[in-house]
Amino acid sequence: MQQSSSLRQQASFGTTTRKDAWWVEPVLVGLGFAAFIIYATFRAFENNYFEIGPYLSPFYSPKFNFDWWHMSPAFLILWIPAGFRATCYYYRKAYYRAYFADPPACAVGHFGGEKYCGETTFPLVLQNLHRYFFYLATIVLAVLWYDTVKAFFFNGAFGVSIVNLIMLANVILLSGYSFGCHACRHLVGGKLNCFSANACTKSQFKIWHWVTRLNEHHMLWAWLSLFSVGFTDFYIRQVACGAFPELQFF
Amino acid sequence: MPEATLKVFRSKGDTNTFETYKVPIEDGMVILDAIHYIQQHYAPDLAVRWNCKAAKCGSCSAEVNGKPSLMCKTRMDDFTTGEEITVEPLRTFPLVKDLVTDVSWNYQVNKKIPPFTTNDNGEWVIYQEDIERVQEFRKCIECFLCQDVCHVLRDHDRKDAFMGPRFLVRTAGLDMHPKDTLNRSKYVKEQGGIGLCNITKCCSEVCPEEIHITDNAIIPMKERVVDQFYDPVTMFLNKIFNNKKKLV
Amino acid sequence: MSENQNYETHECDVLVIGAGGAGLRAAIEASAQGVSVALVCKSLLGKAHTVMAEGGIAAALANVDAEDNWKTHFRDTMLGGKMLNNWRMAQLHAQEAPLRVKELEHWGAVFDRTKDGKILQRAFGGHTYKRLCHVGDRTGLEMIRTLQDRGIHQGIDVYMECTITKLLKDGDRISGAFGYYREDGRYVLFQAKAVILATGGVGKSFSVTSNSWEYTGDGQALAYEAGADLIDMEFVQFHPTGMVWPPGVRGLLVTEGVRGEGGILRNTNGERFMFKYIPEANKKDFAETDEEAARWVEAAVNGQKTDARRPPELSTRDNVARSIYTEVKEGRGSEHGGVYLDISYQDPERVKKKLPSMYHQFKDLADVDITAQPMEVGPTMHYIMGGIRVDADTQASRVPGLFAAGECSGGMHGANRLGGNSLSDLLVFGQLAGAGAANYAKSLSSTPSVSNEQIKSAIDDLEEPFKADKNVNPFDLHKELNQIMSTYVGIFREEEDLRTGLEKLNQLKEKIKHASSSPNKIYNPGWHLCRDLQHMMISSEAITRGALNRKESRGAHSRLDYPATDPEYGKCNTSIFQQGDEMKVEMTPCPEMPCELKELFEKKH
Structure with a gap:
């Protein structure tokens, strides 16, 4: 039996006795978001290659064309999904850990000052308005569904291509993400205390139950839909600038 | 017989050290068994809290290799042979001795929550x-691992303003009970400090009962607070259709 | 000897020692009657052994089987206890359990529900009908949490991690209790008009037990030393299904709920052996074939009626424990010395839902997936039926001001307790004890006084292990006690074994006087154990003496040398009390059951 090491350490950034690679997750998450943000910003400024034939990039849908707006129309749209995701309960967890390091991982010392207010003061108190972004994002989602359906018709004739299949996959993933949202779960039935009270609450229970099923994998939906929305835009861009083929099957 | 090496946090008067002990490993052994072995063979005064040894009472909470865990549930064969295993007390609460901390703050918080009312x-x-x-x-066994890992309590030490995940779970359990007549939104916002939670989910990660603390309790409570205090539409509707539950 | 006479003092009308189900319920009741209440517990609040109770609370609510009523419950309890029960306690228990369960529900306990929204009930060994109200397999946790939250909002003062080592008396009457805080060794005096003991059982005297470290027989020892008598201490229940592997969890409880939900016991040859162990007299109540038992389970799972009879695994605990023991002893045991309990033939999702903590317990601790593999189980010391003799209606012991409820009291369960009757016992008699003690406290015209001499002797006793001439490791002594009790006073007993056991206990008693501890009072488990050992010795000796004295086999008490049940012994309780320094054993007649209750046993049911 021998004696070794020291006192209880003070909590400072990165302090932990964890021996596993706790930093891998926040690093990967941080890189993943950064990659998407850089690509999306680039695409928003590019203001080109977002539409070809019946296909419209989700970054530019709904397509606005106002005389008074001189910048890329993407900016008129993107704040909605950006706001929806920025206030999303999953994303909040992910970026508070990856970018604010508050905390970087469980039982690992945080980064930053003494004064911690969580989400009680401006600007983070605005996270509470997540449900309004959910309403807006649902409208945008409806438009994306419309775009997708439209993408299957070439001058009135039904056709299937790699592009409209990608668009379809994208809207399905986006729907899975949006309707598994915590705010949505609350609004459809989570706010009730008694589900069996009457016929109305009983049907609310059924909807709540479905939303709960989606919500259990909210993180997965969040990542898949983030990737798919970027990829859809990327593919349409490549087709529009002639780099990728359209690959129409029939 | 194979041996394990444990570095156990010991307090000797005012100084704290890690002491290293060798413990023979048996099949299916858990950390608490090793601690008991040390107690019996080397250090009868090694302080440790435990009761059921079956992950049902939530007494033997500690930090094993830096991870908040129940000692009775952490198996020795989860570690590689020869690995040094550190066992420390919960960091968030004041130390009493060795692996025992003073968790009485939790009981004070619990007492203040508006009780079940019907x-x-x-x-x-x-x-x-x-x-x-x-x-x-209600599966919660009050091991307080979630309280220990929560950075609001652990790093920021906001015990003055934040009730912690355990009691948000408890409050949610009362609020969602179909026969309860109170609405505790105001309480969790003002006394419970729910806004201090930034849903980084460590509580859910350490919960030995696998309660979805954040997704099923804290976030729904946050949404209830939004209904009451942040969403102008629901606030307006609440005024018109006077909610049956009494706001506390 | 220390001259340090510093201790803190608290005054209250009623002091409750032990904060499990019985203690909490008693404290709530006493407080509701308007007296001041202090509640002391050895652990943190809410960690008491009640959290380990899994299967459910027996109460004849008749939600699932409409034929059920208190009389059937009473009858089941008496038959399960081999008629040695205090009939009045069994009657009160059967009558009041439904009220107590509904009350618990109204305090916020959330029981599993039937399809029509009532409290769901499941089958258990020895119960004629499906009677156990439950919450998955964590009923005890639900109960203790509900009581705890009710209690703290009622103005009860709770003293956590505090051990009581001595009851104080003013003449014949109780005047308080003395003890120490585990956290820092600070001494504490409680001045009280009445004391309720609710300290639970004695499991830590045995090596294979489902009990936690707290179960050191404190209540039995405190009462014995204060002049109360203990009854029927020889009746120690071995739960048939404890885990047998891995070694670290040997003895850990596997809920009877597994069998209630259709679990099948098999030996290593795959034989469903329980069929052959059902006593002749009960054969008519149990299924005779696999097929009939399967039909019963099928119906139970779907909440339907059936004419099939119960599976043989639902025999009483004493019988199942002996059967398993016999199978293993005769060489038909499993790899690690148990038998197989199998629920894996059922739908995995249902098993996980109905037995979640069993699922996790086996998965996490033994690498066994109970939805796919059988469990290995064997008997484990679980409960003591005997305890402090109390009056049925008030739970008062023979010492004025001393009350007892729950496992540490005796009489209710006779020679064998039915599963599920313990949680209901805690609630029913906790409530009665609370009321009894509150009334007693109110009736006192003056507050009893405490004597400094008694306090001084309590302190001296506590500081004994610090003396320089002490040199024995208390953990070694504890292990020795475990070995003695498990070897000589186990499931099957014999005159010679018991005599050897008693002799060894006497030798151990001497050694315990030399138990030593480092003189550090801050959370020092070694020091705590030195004191606990003295309490363990008293109940261990009482169990052994009681077992020696009862020359018959009855319920949980099985004598190889007296295998038959002797009707003469059935008329008497074993009573144990202190006379001078000696432990005395006497047989005292059981209270006579009134005619209208006797009739219940004559009628064909």
């Missing part, structure tokens, strides 16, 4: 789907 004194008819959410919360 006005229905008859025979209760409640359906299973109405209580499934509440039953999940």
Whole structure:
């Protein structure tokens, strides 16, 4: 039996006795978001290659064309999904850990000052308005569904291509993400205390139950839909600038 | 017989050290068995809190290799042979001695929560789907690992303003009970400090009962607070259709 | 000897020692009656052994089987206890359990529900009908949490991690209790008009037990030393299904709920052996074939009626424990010395839902997936039926001001307790004890005084292990006690074994006087154990003496040398009390059951 090491350490950034690679997750998450943000910003400024034939990039849908707006129309749209995701309960967890390091991982010392207010003061108190972004994002989602359906018709004739299949996959993933949202779960039935009270609450229970099923994998939906929305835009861009083929099957 | 090496946090008067002990490993052994072995063979005064040894009472909470865990549930064969295993007390609460900390703050917080209140004194008819959410919360064994890992309490030491995940779970369990007549939104916002939670989910990660603390308790409570205090539409609707539950 | 006479003092009308189900319920009741209440517990609040109770609370609510009523419950309890029970306690228990369960529900306990929204009930060994109200397999946790939250909002003062080592008396009457805080060794005096003991059982005297470290027989020892008598201490229940592997969890409880939900016991040859162990007299109540038992389970799972009879695994605990023991002893045991309990033939999702903590317990601790593999189980010391003799209606012991409820009291369960009757016992008699003690406290015209001499002797006793001439490791002594009790006073007993056991206990008693501890009072488990050992010795000796004295086999007490049940012994309780320094054993007649209750046993049911 021998004696070794020291006192209880003070909590400072990165302090932990964890021996596993706790930093891998926040690093990967941080890189993943950064990659998407850089690509999306680039695409928003590019203001080109977002539409070809019946296909419209989700970054530019709904397509606005106002005389008074001189910048890329993407900016008129993107704040909605950006706001929806920025206030999303999953994303909040992910970026508070990856970018604010508050905390970087469980039982690992945080980064930053003494004064911690969580989400009680401006600007983070605005996270509470997540449900309004959910309403807006649902409208945008409806438009994306419309775009997708439209993408299957070439001058009135039904056709299937790699592009409209990608668009379809994208809207399905986006729907899975949006309707598994915590705010949505609350609004459809989570706010009730008694589900069996009457016929109305009983049907609310059924909807709540479905939303709960989606919500259990909210993180997965969040990542898949983030990737798919970027990829859809990327593919349409490549087709529009002639780099990728359209690959129409029939 | 194979041996394990444990570095155990010991307090000797005012100084704290890690002491290293060698413990023979048996099949299916858990950290608490090793601690008991040390107690019996090397250090009868090694302080450790435990009761059931079956992950049902939540007494033997500690930090094993830096991870908040129940010692009775952490198996020795989860570690590689020859690895040094560190065992420390919960960091968030004041140290009493060795692996024992003073968790009395939690009991003070619990006492302040508006209790279960009902006005229905008859025979209760409640359906299973109405209580499934509440039953999940009531699985809690009060091991306080979530309180320990929560950075609001652990790093920022906001015990003055934040009730912690355990008691948000408890409050949610009361609020969602179909026969309860109180609405605790105001309480969790003002006394409970729910806004201090930034849903980084470490509580859910360490919960030995696998309660979805954040997704099923804290976030729904946050949404209830939004209904009451942040969403102008629901606030307006609440005024018109006077909610039956009493706001506390 | 220390001259340090510093201790803190608290005054209350009623002091409750032990904060499990019985203690909490008693404290709530006493407080509701308007007296001041202090509640002391050895652990943190809410960690008491009640959290380990899994299967459910027996109460004849008749939600699932409409034929059920208190009389059937009473009858089941008496038959399960081999008629040695205090009939009045069994009657009160059967009558009041439904009220207590509904009350608990109204305090916020969330029981599993039937399809029509009532409290769901499941089958258990020895119960004629499906009677156990439950919450998955964590009923005890639900109960203790509900009581705890009710209690703290009622103005009860709770003293956590505090051990009581001595009851104080003013003449014949109780005047308080003395003890120490585990956290820092600070001494504490409680001045009280009445004391309720609710300290639970004695499991830590045995090596294979489902009990936690707290179960050191404190209540039995405190009462014995204060002049109360203990009854029927020889009746120690071995739960048939404890885990047998891995070694670290040997003895850990596997809920009877597994069998209630259709679990099948098999030996290593795959034989469903329980069929052959059902006593002749009960054969008519149990299924005779696999097929009939399967039909019963099928119906139970779907909440339907059936004419099939119960599976043989639902025999009483004493019988199942002996059967398993016999199978293993005769060489038909499993790899690690148990038998197989199998629920894996059922739908995995249902098993996980109905037995979640069993699922996790086996998965996490033994690498066994109970939805796919059988469990290995064997008997484990679980409960003591005997305890402090109390009056049925008030739970008062023979010492004025001393009350007892729950496992540490005796009489209710006779020679064998039915599963599920313990949680209901805690609630029913906790409530009665609370009321009894509150009334007693109110009736006192003056507050009893405490004597400094008694306090001084309590302190001296506590500081004994610090003396320089002490040199024995208390953990070694504890292990020795475990070995003695498990070897000589186990499931099957014999005159010679018991005599050897008693002799060894006497030798151990001497050694315990030399138990030593480092003189550090801050959370020092070694020091705590030195004191606990003295309490363990008293109950261990009482069990052994009681077992020696009862020359018959009855319920949980099985004598190889007296295998038959002797009707003469059935008329008497074993009573144990202190006379001078000696432990005395006497047989005292059981209270006579009134005619209208006797009739219940004559009628064909």
